Amino acid sequence: MPRFFADKNNISDNNITIDGSDAQHIGRSLRMKIGEELILCCDKIDYKTKILSISDNEVCCEILEKSPIISEPNVSLTLYQAVPKLDKLELITQKAVELGVAKIIPVITSRCISRPDKKGFSKKKERLNKIALEAAKQSGRGIIPQVWDILDYKTAVKSLKEHDFSFVCYEKWGIPFSSVVNPLDFKDKSVGLFIGSEGGFSESEIALCEEMGIKTISMGKRILRCETAPISAISIIMALSGNI
Amino acid sequence: MPRFFADKNNISDNNITIDGSDAQHIGRSLRMKIGEELILCCDKIDYKTKILSISDNEVCCEILEKSPIISEPNVSLTLYQAVPKLDKLELITQKAVELGVAKIIPVITSRCISRPDKKGFSKKKERLNKIALEAAKQSGRGIIPQVWDILDYKTAVKSLKEHDFSFVCYEKWGIPFSSVVNPLDFKDKSVGLFIGSEGGFSESEIALCEEMGIKTISMGKRILRCETAPISAISIIMALSGNI
Structure with missing residues (x-):
């Protein structure tokens, strides 16, 4: 039907x-x-x-x-994604919605190559929200996850910190997701996940996250592209929380 | 360097x-x-x-x-991928290599829309192996995972069964990866993972897998596109085996 x-x-x-x-x-x-x-x-x-x-x-x-609807995960996951090239952000949006995120917040970090301002991003946001809607329909979601306006780094970190669990993925150090939480811990909780752009994060950006109590996560010993990391991290969080 | x-x-x-x-x-x-x-x-x-x-x-x-090289995972994961449209197979190849698979074996199943024969696939295989090589370089792999010749369904299932652990992902039923194995079980073992094409598997294909003792895995209550499922499943296996 x-x-x-x-x-x-x-x-x-x-x-x-x-x-x-x-x-x-x-x-x-x-x-x-x-x-x-x-x-x-x-x-x-x-x-x-x-x-x-x-x-x-x-x-x-x-x-x-x-x-x-029974298709919604029992964890409310917000993806904070440092802005990569637009085609990569489109792929990330589609896959993140399929995999169950609640919303996507683009963030400008020091190493973003693509640095649209809020106004310049408004048309792109419209396109990304269309992709989110289509992915929500196709995957049988019970909500339409929204792509939000761009945040600057500091505002993003403050917002990230407000979740029950907050993670930043970093290629230089960190612990695996599986060592952070017991699967049951996630139930009905909010999770914030911060992923870098093509250039990753600077050490001072990670230091600020860690000062704020945000956990630094390692995605293993292979270097993942910036569009692979969020798809992979969301999959792992959904699996650890019993939603995959 | x-x-x-x-x-x-x-x-x-x-x-x-x-x-x-x-x-x-x-x-x-x-x-x-x-x-x-x-x-x-x-x-x-x-x-x-x-x-x-x-x-x-x-x-x-x-x-x-x-x-x-310390970047190689301690689990040897072979992806058996039912052949989707070529652009999707390219994306799957790139991401599977980044995430640590040992090799990729394309398979023709009953619902594959794209059905190249061995000869017709040879040029595509060449292109896919170039993508695998580039992904191996970029992600710092210690081997170059190969894309193999196409197998028919029955040969693929026999080959899949030879691994220490063998899984088929199915949208209609199945258990989550996390309920199948203890993380330590995976260490130094071979894992075979079978993922469907756009049309998924037929029930009789799943029945054959189950007869052979291959475990049916559910990827959750959202319907994943055929290129999202392998990226997500590989990520979860690598996380459960301590490689992410």
């Missing part, structure tokens, strides 16, 4: 309305008719619905059943 | 010869001179060497020091 994300504001007691490109997709591409059934998802709930009316701009559906 | 892989046949007691495109690269691109030092790697050993002579076709080096 086709599945779409619905906007919270378009959900009433009995009905859900779908507008925009999804409405067009339902009517024109899928050629769905009144009376056919759709799954509409919002905020970790799947609504089984029946189409009441279809136009090019709007599809109105009646709610038949509600069920909580 | 620049680092290149050397051919076993080009190593004598005191000298190592580099030929082909690497020789050109050393002379023309890096503009290295006689007396300068190079790291040459072969079969998990790094040789610190000094250049004795340079021509366009050949660089001859004197061995100064030998040291075993």
Whole structure:
């Protein structure tokens, strides 16, 4: 059965309305008719619905059943990603959403080669959020993880520190994820994960993280590309927390 | 210090010869001179060497020091990958090598959309092995993992079964990696990992694996793309075996 994300504001007691490109997709591409059934998802709930009316701009559906979504991980993982080249950030966004992150926050660090300002990043953010939406649909997520505005390094570290667990991956030293936590520790907790760009982190950046109590993690003895490290680290956190 | 892989046949007691495109690269691109030092790697050993002579076709080096490479994982992991579209197989090859696989064996399964025969695959294999070589150089591997010829499903399953541990990842059922093995179990063992193509495996393919004693692994409740699954599974195996 086709599945779409619905906007919270378009959900009433009995009905859900779908507008925009999804409405067009339902009517024109899928050629769905009144009376056919759709799954509409919002905020970790799947609504089984029946189409009441279809136009090019709007599809109105009646709610038949509600069920909580079981595909969301029990850990809320935020990826703080030092900004790499755009194509790499696109790959990271797609894979991070598939693997279960809650949100992605791009960060400018001292060694970022690509250094867009907030304004310059707004179009890219739009594109990245489209990729996140598509990945959320494809992988059966219960939320649409958002790509946020760019943060500077210091603001990112302060925000990272606010999670129940906070990690920074570094190629020069660190301990493995598996030595940090017991799998059960992660349950229903928030985790912040900071990954460097192509040039990695400077020692003073890592020193600041460590001063703030953020754990430095080693990703092993092979040098991972900056787009491999987050995919690998998220996989490991999800496995250690019982979500893979 | 620049680092290149050397051919076993080009190593004598005191000298190592580099030929082909690497020789050109050393002379023309890096503009290295006689007396300068190079790291040459072969079969998990790094040789610190000094250049004795340079021509366009050949660089001859004197061995100064030998040291075993510590970047190789203590588990020998073979990826059996059902053939996806070529660009995905390229990404999988690059990431699998970075993350530490020993070799990659493409397999034709019932749901492969891309179904090259052995002959048709030979040019692709050449390209994939170039990608593997570059990834091995970049990530500091001690071996160059090879992409093998395509196997049919039944031959692949027989070969998979010969490993100390053999796993097949399946989206419909299975247990998590973490419930299968104690980290210490993996040490110095061989692991075979079978991952599906875009269409996944058929139930009868999984049944055959299970009959052969191959463990079915679940990669969690989100649906991973066929290129995400191997990257994620390899990361988890390397983390569980203490190699990340």
